[in-house]
Amino acid sequence: QLQVQESGPGLVKPSETLSLTCAVSGGSISSSSYWWAWIRQPPGEGLEWIGSISFSGTPYYKPSLQSRLTISVDTSKNDFSLRLRSVTAADTAVYYCATTFFYGSGSFSYAFDMWSQGTMVTVSS
């Protein structure tokens, strides 16, 4: 059973970089069966897709975040990471990593299958 678990600091100062890592267990991050995703949820609000990365390491970012965002895969550690630069209070949220479940032929024809428990990241000085 594929599982993911994120880790990283819960407090980040404004203008600094938010860095999170998602460890994958129960399978290989290099498997062609999966892509890997980051989703966030501001307190009391809905879900927001941040970006995804393919098994080959090709990232797809939400355009409004693209200039500040890097998602990467580390096959040696079987994990993937999120780096969001120049954060503001608007980036305060619970951050989830997730696996994907493909059901179609399109580049985005997938759902978010297994989710991490989520980690609250607060941007504050």
Add this chain to the structure above:
Amino acid sequence: DIQMTQSPSSLSASVGDRVTITCRASQRISNSLNWYLQKPGKAPKFLIYDASSLQSGVPSRFSGGGSGTDYTLTITNLQPEDFGTYYCQQSYTGPLTFGGGTKLEIK
């Protein structure tokens, strides 16, 4: 971006009831529609993909339907574990977007 609008934003129902939640996309999404259930303080749980296909392990009292821009999630014979917030999400094109959520509460 494709905007996803859910209705109602909240509803109350009793155990055993039948409820329907609607999700409308701002453009046609060709059944590329997924549903999730989130309980307070927990990660969302994947329920339905491709508008009407149940993920493995999801009870058959859940069903999805619709086409074009309008989609529905129906739950028959509501159970206590079905209460929480439901989200739709389009996977037709990037950026992937979610609806605002429908909070289903116990009456």
